[in-house]
Amino acid sequence: MIHSSQFLRRALLADAVFSGVSAVAMTLDAGVMAPFLNLPEALLRETGLFLIVYTALVGWLGTRILVPKALVMLVIIGNAAWTLASIALLFSDAVSPNLLGTIVVVAQAIATGVFAELQYVGLRRSGGAVAA
Numbered sequence: 001m002i003h004s005s006q007f008l009r010r011a012l013l014a015d016a017v018f019s020g021v022s023a024v025a026m027t028l029d030a031g032v033m034a035p036f037l038n039l040p041e042a043l044l045r046e047t048g049l050f051l052i053v054y055t056a057l058v059g060w061l062g063t064r065i066l067v068p069k070a071l072v073m074l075v076i077i078g079n080a081a082w083t084l085a086s087i088a089l090l091f092s093d094a095v096s097p098n099l100l101g102t103i104v105v106v107a108q109a110i111a112t113g114v115f116a117e118l119q120y121v122g123l124r125r126s127g128g129a130v131a132a
Helices: 006-037 041-062 069-091 099-125
Strands: none
Touching: 006 041, 006 069, 006 099, 041 069, 069 099
């Protein structure tokens, strides 16, 4: 366990808010969003369902002063991987989003990458290990 810095907690909570809004929109409105973005409805809905769990985890971490360093690192690595996977998805033949869909995927990839960076900075500003 480490003492999380206020910067880390704020970065985690901002990620939770962004992810939570995305989760609700993708889960409840996948059928409406899919034609506008030219992305598969199942991809949007399943991503939204994953983000519900992710939001809960990141929101919980953001409210704690003592956090498991390994779990924070997992979030940071996951965000970085999500960013790379989102861009890779656009270059694959798996989906063919329209311009709006491409903009949405790139925007969320950038936001996720920014969260990874902010969380990494916050982790570096956090206090050392604490005996639990």
